[in-house]
Amino acid sequence: MVQSKKQRFLFLAFCLGPTLLVFSVITLYPLVNGLYLSFFEWSGMSIEKTFVGLANYEKLFNDPIIPQTIWHDYFLVVTKVIGIMVLATYFAVALTQFRIKEAPFYRIVFFFPNIMSVVIIGILWQFIYNPDAGLVNSGLEAIGLEEWTQPWLGDLNWALPSLVLPSVWAGIGLFMLLLMGGIMSVPKSLYEAADLDGATEWQQFWRITVPMIWPQIRVSIIYIVITTLNGSFIIVQIMTRGGPSSSTEVMGSYLYEQAFEQFHFGYGAAIGMMILVLSLATVAVLQLVLRRERVEL
């Protein structure tokens, strides 16, 4: 269809205008405002803001809690990526390749946590970890492993690892579906050819399935990393509130504590900037590491 230049411009403006507006209001403005606030000392309520220059960043570099929160976040990132990817891939392969009759049922079961609010998941797992009546401890007692029982979320060493399980459990379904989509689009004849070529199921997985679904694997990993760095706050806030004694404090929960509980808004904004920079840097590195030539059929 032939369009006049003006028509074309109007159409593009009509499409892009609302997007630009929304993007400006909910992404661009907070970003710039956050950067702006990080140079101030502000309680978040008073009219007065005091310009302090780079003082908040100086504080950031000298705060002994900060390295801990970074380490806790990356601990969650690494364990979640490994846990979710291994299990999601395993289930995706099982549900597509092994001809399980009840596959649709399992697909729903695994996806179920994804339609539940993280708040509910957090509360649910709080019950499971409950030292007295929780499933974990009573289970251990039932099989005679009483010495293994822990206060889990209340233990300095066990609280952070205990957060991994609910996070992984909540994440498997979505990535399983994503990987299943990838696996199902691999032509069946490739596996038949590999069968004839003498490749075992294991070799077929590593030499055909993995390279063929690499784009999905890459997207999954990056997505898990981003959502963990930005969103680990929720599960921490629900289950441990950063405790006991900062042992589960993550960057997000520390930001919340500083800005909204102790009313150091400027410092909170500086932490926010740190999360942004770390997220961007991590994703950039991942993009580079996970880059592979695109496979086209």
Next chain:
Amino acid sequence: MATVTFDQATRVYPGTDRPAVDKLDLDVGDGEFLVLVGPSGCGKSTSLRMLAGLEDVNTGRILIGDRDVTDVPPKDRDIAMVFQNYALYPHMSVSDNMGFALKIAGVGKEQRAERVREAAKLLDLEDYLDRKPKALSGGQRQRVAMGRAIVRNPRVFLMDEPLSNLDAKLRVQTRTQIASLTRRLGVTTVYVTHDQVEAMTMGDRVAVLKDGLLQQVDTPRRLYDHPDNVFVAGFIGSPAMNLLELPVVDGGVQFGGTTYDTGREAIDAASGSTVTVGVRPEDLVLTAEGDGLAVEADLVEEQGADAFIFGRTIVNDKSHDIIVRVDGRRPPEKNSTVWVRPQPGHVHVFDATTGERVGD
């Protein structure tokens, strides 16, 4: 090298009653090029996949050489297969594709490269060894698929419609290349196609299947000249053989105005008062008015050397389509009526009910 034997091999897909392949008995000689041909759904691909081990054999046996491979996994059958869509590994280079089986088998890098190079030379692929399949043309991909089979030096080649993704011109070229290549290598080949021209030009022998049942297995010439039943008669040859249901009379069959002598045995063997008579378009000759069958020429297709009359004839008040090949320089007018008669010795007689050949 090896022979291949299907011994009453049957495949019934789960959830269906009718076998996809029904008690197939077939012997393929050592070094022979056998073509399986038939319309879609006839069981030709299933038969090939049973031989490959990609499909279960429900009853019966399959042997490669003297070895019963019915329950042997594909990788241990010492066969190589060329798939319809080539099934090249998209993430591997041409040489990796060709060498994959050797790599899995633990063949050393040097030896692997050597064998890949040899096959590439044979197929004119030497310049493309480092490319990925997506950077190749359809014909080149097809050759890589062939190369992957050749590199393994198998006892049997299996080919599942390997030319159907190529354009018409390339298909004709590649057809001859494949036939001469497999003959030169002397490897037993089982080749599946739905294209009867491919079957006739490539096969040492051709097996015709329909509805999971083997109809006839013979040399191309014999299939053409001596079809065992009405299906084979109609399937082999282009344009197709004319099949007319004609009344039996004393001394032969009533061919319009004349009686064609089919011989006593044919008439005796037939079960009814009519028989199905098959005559190829080139075996009909134009005659004088009143002699033989009257044909209404609906369309005359001039192809240069030959012309084909696509017309209708009335037998027993029933209209039959009929095709006649005539001299391309003197074709009859469209919508005219011509009279035709079969050349003696080129008539096929089939039982009108069973469709089996009863004489000629």
